[in-house]
Amino acid sequence: MTQKETFSEAPSLAKVFVRAALAGKKSGSTLPASELVLTDHKVDRQHLMDYQRLCGFGVDDVLPHTYPHILGFPLQAELMARSSFPLPLAGLVHTENTITVRRTLNADDVLDIAVHAEDLREHPKGRLVDLVTEATVDGESVWSGRSTYIARGKGNPDAERGAEAPPVPQGIAAAQWSLPGDLGRQYAAVSGDVNPIHMHPLTAKAMGFPKAIAHGMWTSARTLAALGRSVNGPSTSNVWFKKPVLLPSKVDFVVDRSQALTVAGLRATRKPETEHLVLTLETAH
Amino acid sequence: MTTASPRRAAILGGNRIPFARQFGPYANASNQDMFTAALEGLVARYGLAGERLGEVVGGAVIKHARDFNLTREAVLGSSLAPETTAYDVQQACGTGLENAILVSNKIKLGQIESGIAGGVDTASDAPIMVTEKLRRKLLKINRQKTTVDMAKSALAIRPGDIGIETPANTEPRTGLSMGEHMAITAKKWGITREAQDELAALSHQNLAKAYDNGFFDDLMTSYLGLAKDQNLRADSTVEKLAKLKPVFGKGEGATMTAGNSTPLTDGASAVLLGSEEWAAEHNLTVQAYLVDGEVAAVDYVHGDEGLLMAPAYAVPRLLARQGLSLQDFDYYEIHEAFASTVLSTMKAWEDEEFCTQRLGLEKPLGSIDRSKLNVNGSSLAAGHPFAATGGRIVASLAKMLHEKGPGSRGLISICAAGGQGVVAILEGA
Numbered sequence: 001m002t003q004k005e006t007f008s009e010a011p012s013l014a015k016v017f018v019r020a021a022l023a024g025k026k027s028g029s030t031l032p033a034s035e036l037v038l039t040d041h042k043v044d045r046q047h048l049m050d051y052q053r054l055c056g057f058g059v060d061d062v063l064p065h066t067y068p069h070i071l072g073f074p075l076q077a078e079l080m081a082r083s084s085f086p087l088p089l090a091g092l093v094h095t096e097n098t099i100t101v102r103r104t105l106n107a108d109d110v111l112d113i114a115v116h117a118e119d120l121r122e123h124p125k126g127r128l129v130d131l132v133t134e135a136t137v138d139g140e141s142v143w144s145g146r147s148t149y150i151a152r153g154k155g156n157p158d159a160e161r162g163a164e165a166p167p168v169p170q171g172i173a174a175a176q177w178s179l180p181g182d183l184g185r186q187y188a189a190v191s192g193d194v195n196p197i198h199m200h201p202l203t204a205k206a207m208g209f210p211k212a213i214a215h216g217m218w219t220s221a222r223t224l225a226a227l228g229r230s231v232n233g234p235s236t237s238n239v240w241f242k243k244p245v246l247l248p249s250k251v252d253f254v255v256d257r258s259q260a261l262t263v264a265g266l267r268a269t270r271k272p273e274t275e276h277l278v279l280t281l282e283t284a285h
Numbered sequence: 286m287t288t289a290s291p292r293r294a295a296i297l298g299g300n301r302i303p304f305a306r307q308f309g310p311y312a313n314a315s316n317q318d319m320f321t322a323a324l325e326g327l328v329a330r331y332g333l334a335g336e337r338l339g340e341v342v343g344g345a346v347i348k349h350a351r352d353f354n355l356t357r358e359a360v361l362g363s364s365l366a367p368e369t370t371a372y373d374v375q376q377a378c379g380t381g382l383e384n385a386i387l388v389s390n391k392i393k394l395g396q397i398e399s400g401i402a403g404g405v406d407t408a409s410d411a412p413i414m415v416t417e418k419l420r421r422k423l424l425k426i427n428r429q430k431t432t433v434d435m436a437k438s439a440l441a442i443r444p445g446d447i448g449i450e451t452p453a454n455t456e457p458r459t460g461l462s463m464g465e466h467m468a469i470t471a472k473k474w475g476i477t478r479e480a481q482d483e484l485a486a487l488s489h490q491n492l493a494k495a496y497d498n499g500f501f502d503d504l505m506t507s508y509l510g511l512a513k514d515q516n517l518r519a520d521s522t523v524e525k526l527a528k529l530k531p532v533f534g535k536g537e538g539a540t541m542t543a544g545n546s547t548p549l550t551d552g553a554s555a556v557l558l559g560s561e562e563w564a565a566e567h568n569l570t571v572q573a574y575l576v577d578g579e580v581a582a583v584d585y586v587h588g589d590e591g592l593l594m595a596p597a598y599a600v601p602r603l604l605a606r607q608g609l610s611l612q613d614f615d616y617y618e619i620h621e622a623f624a625s626t627v628l629s630t631m632k633a634w635e636d637e638e639f640c641t642q643r644l645g646l647e648k649p650l651g652s653i654d655r656s657k658l659n660v661n662g663s664s665l666a667a668g669h670p671f672a673a674t675g676g677r678i679v680a681s682l683a684k685m686l687h688e689k690g691p692g693s694r695g696l697i698s699i700c701a702a703g704g705q706g707v708v709a710i711l712e713g714a
Contacts, residue, residue, distance in 0.1 A: 045510055049313060058362050059318035060325065061508060107510070229325070229364050 002116065006037045010074035013192040020081040020089035028086035031117040031129065036075040038113040048107055050190045055218060056225035057232070063105035065231040066221040068113060068143045069097075070191045072133035073217075075115035076147065077193075079131070086120065087129060087151040090207075093241075094216045095128075096148040096162070100236045103142050105135075112136045122159035126152040165240035168265035168278045173252035175226065176269055179214060181248040187218045213244040219251075219277055223264050226253055230283045239279035243268075251276060294389035295564050295571040295714065299680020300327035301554035302508035303515065304668035307408040310511045311551040316345045316352060319508070320359040320405035323553035323673075326506030327401065328364050331557055331569060337366040339397025342384040343555075344374040345405050346671040346702075347452050349412045355405075378622065379580065379707030380404045381554060381675020382699050386578035386709060388558050398563040402679070403555035404672025410551075411451045419446040454549075456702065458586045463593070463702060464623065468534030468541055470591030471625035474632045478540040481624035482526035485545040485665045488621055492662025493519035500661055504680055516548055516668040545624035550668030554676030556683075571714040573683035573695070578709035579603035585704040590643075593626045595706030596698040597633045601644050603708055609694075611650040615713075616657050616685055616695040618678045621664040626700055661685065675699060679711070686713030 048067065049059050057064040080089045105111075112135070119130045128150050135143035148162075180186075184198030196203035197213055204212040220239045224231045231237070245251060250269040255262065262281040268274035302323050305311040311319060320343055328334055343356035352358070357371040376383045384402035391397045415423065419442065426438040455462050471481075495501060496513060505512075521544075531539035533546065557569075564571050581599035583590035596619070604611060611634060619627045633639045634650040641647070661681055664674060675697075682695045693713035700706050 046313075049509075058321050058325075059314055059509075060322045061510075229362070 003034045004037060005034055006039050007075070008039060010038055010071070010192070011078045013074050013077055014194050016074070016077045016081045017089070017194060020077075023081065023083060023088075026083070026086055026088050029120065030086065031120050032079060032082060032084040034079065034084075035114055035116040036079055037115075038071065038075060041071060041111045041113060043107045043109070043111070045107055047190065054186055054190055055221040057221075058229065061107045062232045063107065063109070064221065065099060065101055065224050065235065065237060066217060068105070068111065068135040069099065069133065069145050069147075069217060071111065072113045072115050072135070072145065074192055075113065076131045076133070079115060079117055085117065087127060087149070091151055092149040093152065094147060095150050095241055097217070097220060097239045097241075098146045098237065100144050101142075101232065101234055104233045105137075105142060109137045109142070122156040123150060124157050124159055124161060125155045126150050127155075128162070165242070165278050166263055166280060168267060168275045169254040169256035169263055171254065173269070174255050175253040176250055177222070177253060178250050179245060179248055181212070183214055183218065183247050184212045187215045191215065191217070209244065209246070211246040214247055216241045216277070219245055219266055220279060223253065223266060223277065223279060224281065227255070227262060227264060227281055231281060234284035236282045237279055239277055241277050242275045245276050291393055291395060293561060293574045294392040295559055295561055296573045296575055296679060296683035296711065297557040297559055297564055297569045297571060298327070298331055299504055299554065299556040299676060299683065300330055301505055301673065301677055301680065302326070302552055303505060303511045303513050304550045304552035304670055304673070305511055305515045306668065307549040307551065309409070309515050309551065310509045311407065312409040314407065314509060314551065315410050316348065316355055316405045316407050316553075317358050317362065319407065319551065319553040320355065320403065320555075321362040322506065322508050323403060323405065323555045324359055324363045324365070324401065327555045327557055329506075330503065331567075333557075334364040335366055337368045339370075339391065339400045340388065341365070341369055341371040341401040341403075342374060342388055343371065343403045343405065344380045344384065344672050345407075346375060346377055346380060347406055347408070347411055348375070375672070376705065376707065377701035377703055378620065378669070378671045378674060379699050379701035379705055380672035381677070382578070382679065382697060382707045382709055383580065383675070385556055385558065385575060385675060385679045386707070389575035389578075392558060392560050399557070399559040401555050401557055403553065403676040404674075405553035406670035406672045407551045408549035408670070414450045416446055416448045416450060419448070422446060456585075456592065462533070464533035464541060464546055466585065466592035467623045467625055468539065470594060470629050471540060471623075472534065472538055473591065474629040476540065476625045476628045476632070478527075479523070480628055481540055481545040482523045484621070484624040484627060485526055486521050486523045488659060488662050488665040489518050489521035491660055492517050492666035495661035500681075500684070504684065514667045516550065517662075517666050521666075541623060541625060545665065547622060547664045547669040550670045552668065552670035552673045554673040554680065556676050556679045570687070572687035573711045573713050575679075576710040576712050577603060577607055578707065579606070580705060580707050582706075583704045590704070591629065592702070592704050593622055593700035593706075594629065594633065595704055596700050596708050597630050597639075597706070598644065599706045599708040600634070600696070600698055601646060601650060603710060604650070607710060609710070611653060613694060614653075614657065614696045615689050615693045616660060616682060617653050618659060618663065618682050618695065618697045620669075620674055620678065620699040621659065622669065622700050624665060627658075630698065675707070679709075682711050686711055689713050
């Protein structure tokens with residue numbers, strides 16, 4: 001039985017992360033039955049503009065393909081930080097993300113954002129869980145997202161790996177982007193995701209990374225923005241996060257539009273064999 | 286002489302974002318953001334997504350150095366086919382109308398089948414420049430190859446060099462602001478405070494009425510939460526305007542206030558033009574034809590003529606070429622840079638001495654029927670984001686002429702900085 005908990009404003013992520021860091025060891029094999037719902041969310045236009053600029057979307061009244069994700073992310077983190085959630089928030093790595101936009105969303109749309117966890121499953125390298133985000137306007141389902149996280153650990157070598165990522169398109173880069181050292185802090189300021197791995201080389205080192213790493217959802221949003229305005233209309237994207245982007249860095253944007261399904265990817269400019277992400281995009285027209 | 290044109294250039298529709306006051310809702314929007322939004326609204330309204338148009342011509346008067354390809358960048362950020370060409374034009378406040386004339390000319394010549402003309406300006410997101418002295422010193426530092434030489438060059442910077450400048454509404458050759466120039470002209474033509482306030486109040490009342498009648502429903506797309514021109518004061522009256530203190534001109538005779546001058550504004554507009562064949566293929570209704578355009582310039586530098594009086598010269602030349610009189614129009618759109626600009630221009634056309642000696646005519650052009658002037662409001666009420674005004678007027682007038690019926694005529698007159706004036710004739714379809 002699902003328990004619905006409503007929020008009139010999103011929980012503070014800084015507090016959620018601190019709570020998660022202080023939480024004891026987690027265990028168990030069942031997911032909380034709670035559904036966290038942010039109700040009657042009115043888009044903050046300044047926030048929308050900051051997000052659009054940072055991710056490379058046009059500054060206008062249309063909500064970017066990925067925008068509802070950052071509205072739902074604090075609820076995801078809140079749910080995952082709870083003691084009833086079987087996996088440790090701090091150790092979770094975002095590996096895949098799927099988004100379906102059912103209709104073009106506008107800054108005037110008042111959104112309800114509901115988040116729940118499902119499909120806790122084994123993987124050869126640990127355990128996977130999906131955090132499902134549903135956005136509705138007046139009861140109409142307008143947007144859904146599925147974020148897959150892995151808790152690395154003792155895996156089951158016989159477990160299913162899930163759908164395999166398509167290969168990153170080869171060939172000459174369509175664009176090269178220079179990502180600044182403070183990109184993680186910039187995106188944290190907009191998304192609220194202040195996970196220390198993104199904030200500073202020192203805090204990232206404490207978490208086992210050589211440098212601060214870019215937020216996966218920034219790299220995904222920036223790549224989608226580069227595919228043009230149609231991504232904000234009815235469309236479905238699937239992104240697979242591969243190697244993290246260490247900041248600062250230069251990345252190549254590669255894209256293949258020869259097939260019905262657009263495939264795009266990011267790879268390191270200096271070391272093209274280092275692939276950061278690959279995504280597929282299907283648009284209504 | 287009437288030049289036979291090979292084919293007609295049709296105006297098929299327009300779109301703009303509501304105009305916002307400086308530092309208002311568009312304070313953080315760039316020219317590219319706003320022009321893309323205006324374009325995208327037009328694309329959506331006329332089903333142009335993925336379409337390769339002949340060209341898009343835009344521009345801005347106040348532009349950042351990074352926006353050298355402003356219009357092309359906006360096209361690439363829109364849903365138009367990326368193969369659509371684009372270029373920027375800058376002719377001060379005449380930019381938008383000049384762009385419509387340019388696109389229409391290419392259509393008439395058969396060089397293109399379709400095109401979008403527009404413009405954008407922001408008075409909020411303005412470029413910041415360093416002082417000229419500092420700029421030269423910084424460039425010198427940048428040229429140096431060694432750190433030591435760079436440091437030496439850096440030492441040449443004096444505290445007095447440091448400062449920033451933003452673009453000002455000032456004529457470089459005279460050092461006078463546009464308002465100060467206009468105040469001289471207004472005084473010369475004896476334009477009264479009362480007449481200016483009356484025109485300003487009417488502009489607000491007319492624009493408010495146009496909104497009430499739904500006139501802008503298919504001419505506008507809301508942007509960043511703004512659905513109506515922010516400057517509009519529907520309850521504006523001559524009595525209220527009379528209370529404002531003059532801001533341009535000096536002493537007793539000063540007549541120009543913030544109420545009868547246009548405020549600094551942010552906004553963008555775009556107009557769709559095409560050949561009749563292209564319109565038919567795309568199931569689009571021809572609203573009007575862009576018949577002809579003319580541009581004039583005056584020597585305001587030596588005080589021979591007022592800065593904003595060039596349209597007074599452009600219109601008679603255009604009328605002569607088209608074999609029309611000033612009274613042969615159903616609507617007149619005279620851009621309200623200042624209320625006194627409109628009044629001075631109309632007074633000049635009525636003046637025997639001006640028309641015979643300055644324009645070389647046999648007799649005055651005569652009066653225009655004031656009930657046909659700026660009937661859906663103009664820049665005093667809507668605001669005036671410089672390069673966006675031409676597109677606003679062309680789209681609105683084309684719609685008015687279409688409603689009036691085939692053969693109806695409209696005259697557009699826009700004054701511009703630098704002593705230039707762009708004018709055009711539209712014919713209803």
